[in-house]
Amino acid sequence: NAGVMQNPRHLVRRRGQEARLRCSPMKGHSHVYWYRQLPEEGLKFMVYLQKENIIDESGMPKERFSAEFPKEGPSILRIQQVVRGDSAAYFCASSPVQGRKIKYNEQFFGPGTRLTVL
C-alpha cells in the first residue's frame, strides 16, 4: 500500500528557470494539498485541489506559482522564473475525504521535494 509519492526528491534550478514538482496521492485519495516549509520553520499551506478543481489557493503566491490536479496523472506544482527565496521543502499531502463538509480529515504527507535555487 504505497504512500504519497513525490518527485523529484531534490531539485536544483538556476534563477529564472522553471521548477515542476509532482505528487501522486495515496490510492483511493482524491484530495491533494501542497505545503511549503522554509528552513527552521513549520509547514505553511499553499493550495488544496481535487481532481480538475482548485478548491483553495489562498496560501499560494499570486505570481509565478500554479498548481493542477488533472483527471489522469499526478498533481503538479509549477514555479516559473524561480528566485532564491523559493528555496524550500515542498510537501504534498492527500486525504480520502472532503475536509470542508466532513469533520474527519487525516492528511498523509509525502517525503517532500527540496528545491534549491542557485
Next chain:
Amino acid sequence: GIQVEQSPPDLILQEGANSTLRCNFSDSVNNLQWFHQNPWGQLINLFYIPSGTKQNGRLSATTVATERYSLLYISSSQTTDSGVYFCAVERTYKYIFGTGTRLKVLA
C-alpha cells in the same frame, strides 16, 4: 487565524528519559495531528487525535479540545526519537502547523 504554540521549543534528553510536549491552540478545531520530522526531513504521522487519548508503543497523546491543548508523551526515549515534533490543527481542511519542538536524545 488560529495560532498554534508548541513548548518547549528545544529539548535535550538522555536516552531512556521521558518527556511531555505541549501544543496550545487559540480557537476550536475539527482535527489535530502530531508529526515527527526526522533528521532526513521526512514527516511521519504519529497521531490523528482531535480528542481523547491514544497510545502507540512508547508514544501516547491526549487532546482536550474544550481547553484547546494537546500533549504528546514520549517514554523511554531513544536516539531515533531525535528530530522535530510538530502539532498541526485543522478547521477548514487546511492544517496550521506549530513551530515545533526540536528534540535531541543523547546516547
